[in-house]
Amino acid sequence: MSFYGLVDGSDASLKNYLGSLSGVDHVGADARAAMLATRSIKTTSKRWAIDIAISMVDLTTLEGADTPGKVQALCTKAVRPDPTDSSVPSVGAVCVYNDMVAVARKHLDLIGGAHVGVAAVSTAFPSGRASMPVKLQDTRDALDAGASEIDMVIDRGAFLSGDYIGVFNEIVQIRELCGTRAHLKVIFETGELVTYDNVRKASFLAMAAGADFIKTSTGKVAPAATAPVILVMLEAVRDFYQMTQARIGVKPAGGIRNTKDAIKQLVLVNEVAGPEWLTPSLFRIGASALLNDLLMQRMKLDDGYYASPAYVTID
Amino acid sequence: MESPVSFDYAPAPESRAIVSIKPKYGHFIGGKFVAGSKHFPTINPATEEVLSQIALAGKAEVDAAVKAARKAYTTTWSKMSGRERGKYLFRIARIMQERAREFAVLETLDNGKPIRESRDVDIPLAAAHFFYHAGWADKLEFAGLGTSTKPHGVAGQIIPWNFPLLMLSWKIAPALAAGNTVVLKPAESTSLTALLFAEVCQQAELPAGVVNIVTGDGSTGALIVNHPGIDKIAFTGSTEVGKIIARAVAPTPKSVTLELGGKAANIIFEDAAIDEAIEGIVNGIFFNQGHVCCAGSRLILQENIAEEVLEKLKKRMAQIRLGDPMDKNTDLGAINSKEQLLKIRELSASGDAEGAQRWSAPCDLPTKGFWFAPTIFTGVTQSHRIAREEIFGPVLSVLTFRTPQEGIDKANNTPFGLSAGVWSEKGSRILWASQQLRAGVVWANTFNKFDPASPFGGYKESGWGREGGRHGLSAYLKGVSHE
Numbered sequence: 002m003s004f005y006g007l008v009d010g011s012d013a014s015l016k017n018y019l020g021s022l023s024g025v026d027h028v029g030a031d032a033r034a035a036m037l038a039t040r041s042i043k044t045t046s047k048r049w050a051i052d053i054a055i056s057m058v059d060l061t062t063l064e065g066a067d068t069p070g071k072v073q074a075l076c077t078k079a080v081r082p083d084p085t086d087s088s089v090p091s092v093g094a095v096c097v098y099n100d101m102v103a104v105a106r107k108h109l110d111l112i113g114g115a116h117v118g119v120a121a122v123s124t125a126f127p128s129g130r131a132s133m134p135v136k137l138q139d140t141r142d143a144l145d146a147g148a149s150e151i152d153m154v155i156d157r158g159a160f161l162s163g164d165y166i167g168v169f170n171e172i173v174q175i176r177e178l179c180g181t182r183a184h185l186k187v188i189f190e191t192g193e194l195v196t197y198d199n200v201r202k203a204s205f206l207a208m209a210a211g212a213d214f215i216k217t218s219t220g221k222v223a224p225a226a227t228a229p230v231i232l233v234m235l236e237a238v239r240d241f242y243q244m245t246q247a248r249i250g251v252k253p254a255g256g257i258r259n260t261k262d263a264i265k266q267l268v269l270v271n272e273v274a275g276p277e278w279l280t281p282s283l284f285r286i287g288a289s290a291l292l293n294d295l296l297m298q299r300m301k302l303d304d305g306y307y308a309s310p311a312y313v314t315i316d
Numbered sequence: 317m318e319s320p321v322s323f324d325y326a327p328a329p330e331s332r333a334i335v336s337i338k339p340k341y342g343h344f345i346g347g348k349f350v351a352g353s354k355h356f357p358t359i360n361p362a363t364e365e366v367l368s369q370i371a372l373a374g375k376a377e378v379d380a381a382v383k384a385a386r387k388a389y390t391t392t393w394s395k396m397s398g399r400e401r402g403k404y405l406f407r408i409a410r411i412m413q414e415r416a417r418e419f420a421v422l423e424t425l426d427n428g429k430p431i432r433e434s435r436d437v438d439i440p441l442a443a444a445h446f447f448y449h450a451g452w453a454d455k456l457e458f459a460g461l462g463t464s465t466k467p468h469g470v471a472g473q474i475i476p477w478n479f480p481l482l483m484l485s486w487k488i489a490p491a492l493a494a495g496n497t498v499v500l501k502p503a504e505s506t507s508l509t510a511l512l513f514a515e516v517c518q519q520a521e522l523p524a525g526v527v528n529i530v531t532g533d534g535s536t537g538a539l540i541v542n543h544p545g546i547d548k549i550a551f552t553g554s555t556e557v558g559k560i561i562a563r564a565v566a567p568t569p570k571s572v573t574l575e576l577g578g579k580a581a582n583i584i585f586e587d588a589a590i591d592e593a594i595e596g597i598v599n600g601i602f603f604n605q606g607h608v609c610c611a612g613s614r615l616i617l618q619e620n621i622a623e624e625v626l627e628k629l630k631k632r633m634a635q636i637r638l639g640d641p642m643d644k645n646t647d648l649g650a651i652n653s654k655e656q657l658l659k660i661r662e663l664s665a666s667g668d669a670e671g672a673q674r675w676s677a678p679c680d681l682p683t684k685g686f687w688f689a690p691t692i693f694t695g696v697t698q699s700h701r702i703a704r705e706e707i708f709g710p711v712l713s714v715l716t717f718r719t720p721q722e723g724i725d726k727a728n729n730t731p732f733g734l735s736a737g738v739w740s741e742k743g744s745r746i747l748w749a750s751q752q753l754r755a756g757v758v759w760a761n762t763f764n765k766f767d768p769a770s771p772f773g774g775y776k777e778s779g780w781g782r783e784g785g786r787h788g789l790s791a792y793l794k795g796v797s798h799e
Contacts, residue, residue, distance in 0.1 A: 023591075025591070029762065
């Protein structure tokens with residue numbers, strides 16, 4: 002693999018590449034994110050934002066209690082989020098554990114949802130604590146079951162101990178396995194990396210290793226997708242595009258529950274990475290409860306009042 | 317509802333219904349609004365709409381205001397305990413917070429600054445100044461300024477148009493906390509929030525005459541400066557006027573503080589956090605349309621990162637949203653006056669003429685009102701006028717340096733010394749640079765941050781004295797001995 006010509010796969014070249022990154026000032030990044038959160042998105046632009054946000058949702062269920070019935074219901078919701086309004090777009094993908102991939106793919110195809118992807122969380126999600134052969138087999142299973150997107154976790158322990166080449170090689174191997182069969186999203190678990198410097202470093206590491214998307218969190222650790230973390234990742238994909246002409250996607254996940262938060266993220270995308278990133282192929286939002294709030298806000302724009310939650314389906 | 321095809325933010329205007337502007341105003345003297353004799357218009361610089369008629373104070377009005385202030389000082393304010401004075405200041409601060417939206421809307425209409433800035437910066441900071449100084453009123457003996465300090469008496473205060481209410485609070489809050497009474501003159505083009513503040517004084521039942529507000533132009537200011545009944549002068553404005561005031565009061569017993577111009581250096585070292593530095597550059601020069609005495613108007617950039625930084629800066633500048641100051645998404649509002657716009661144009665033209673390269677962000681300027689696109693000049697040298705003179709507008713001069721010492725030398729090579737910014741991820745470099753810089757405020761990895769507890773003021777031609785903190789308080793006391 003060429004790694005965009007940025008590294009040659011050696012430890013030294015990776016250290017050199019990561020060492021060339023400028024730091025992130027914590028206070029400044031927080032302030033910039035807070036300023037952009039004051040943008041006021043109303044009327045026509047709110048309507049546009051809600052619809053594109055719906056199309057960017059990776060509708061997620063990642064519970065020990067998931068069953069085929071639950072996953073099938075989620076798939077139905079993913080294809081037709083509002084059964085009473087066909088102008089509501091489908092979501093980007095459903096996101097499930099590996100063993101539910103086949104169920105999801107089959108059901109989506111059955112109900113006319115071939116255009117909705119199936120994302121599988123992989124590589125010993127959420128902790129990433131398993132041997133590499135197990136992680137590879139985990140991913141292979143998901144691909145064989147029909148996953149079109151692989152959401153892998155990085156080994157945070159390796160990252161925090163400075164074993165960047167170890168993290169890099171894991172991503173490279175999963176990337177090779179995915180080949181052209183699936184998009185690769187790399188989850189950092191930013192709540193465990195903690196510093197913005199680490200988030201920036203992990204972003205550039207994953208992008209050079211071949212990630213199609215970089216993703217904040219598993220949804221199992223708090224804090225997850227905070228606005229400054231998304232800001233830092235959006236700056237990283239913007240700068241990486243300058244370096245390589247390759248556009249890498251960003252996926253915040255975890256704790257995004259309402260329309261206001263989703264719209265704030267779209268503002269970040271618009272003003273940090275640029276409007277080119279305002280497409281489901283470059284920005285996804287990993288969420289479950291968010292979708293219904295988007296639907297209720299959409300109804301409110303049409304009807305002028307907030308409907309009861311009874312008018313949106315629970316799944 | 318028709319949906320747009322891209323994420324163009326729909327207009328999100330703040331409502332002006334919350335303010336009621338009278339067609340004509342008088343002065344606030346002795347706790348009452350008194351009619352003026354002559355008037356001049358005040359306009360909204362974003363639309364050129366005439367908002368109201370402002371009274372022009374002459375000798376009679378200034379005399380009356382000084383007399384009212386003296387009477388209030390002698391009979392009431394100087395006799396009151398610090399705790400009682402503090403109660404009034406707390407009350408004023410709370411009312412300012414309660415009426416914050418009203419103040420913000422009025423400030424934006426009269427000044428042209430974006431509602432986001434008046435709402436999030438000007439008004440909250442103005443209230444914070446009153447809260448902070450309210451706390452000092454009964455603790456003056458413990459401020460480390462000596463135990464036998466006394467107020468001056470009557471303070472004459474003249475403030476500028478760039479932060480009308482905030483500059484008012486920088487002046488009035490410490491004066492009152494220290495036990496002085498005041499005669500304040502707002503700037504000619506931005507009197508409305510000062511007159512609303514006068515209403516707040518009435519609402520807070522502040523004793524009559526403690527705060528007097530007379531409106532007018534430079535002639536009114538001169539009457540205040542030269543008035544024999546005034547004990548202390550505090551002025552914020554241009555260095556040119558500051559020099560006139562310094563000469564005028566030199567043969568008198570008046571105390572003076574002056575907060576004047578600046579040409580601040582924002583120094584970016586090669587090891588800076590670049591994205592945050594870009595924000596700091598933008599905030600340093602484009603905040604409040606560059607109408608900021610401490611604006612980071614000289615970008616002093618390490619040459620080996622200049623190309624990368626300038627490329628990113630231009631991209632960022634292209635995103636600045638210029639337009640209707642009442643729109644909540646506006647980043648850059650209107651230039652405050654036609655006169656100021658002409659000055660900005662004239663100095664910018666000198667940049668072209670002297671060989672610097674101009675780049676302005678592509679944006680449509682409204683047809684009415686006074687506007688100037690965010691602009692940078694590259695290839696600027698120390699000898700260019702735009703590197704030496706204060707432009708007081710959204711115009712940034714970019715200079716480069718090779719070694720840290722050269723950066724500091726260029727930063728200090730100016731008759732001004734109000735503020736400076738240092739950007740580096742290396743702690744030792746920040747400490748070294750801030751010790752070398754001859755500026756009253758040095759910001760590290762940030763810019764244009766204000767806090768009532770932090771003294772603010774300049775070196776050299778940027779002024780005399782400090783405002784804010786214990787240092788600012790001492791300017792309103794006599795008999796100060798620094799312990």
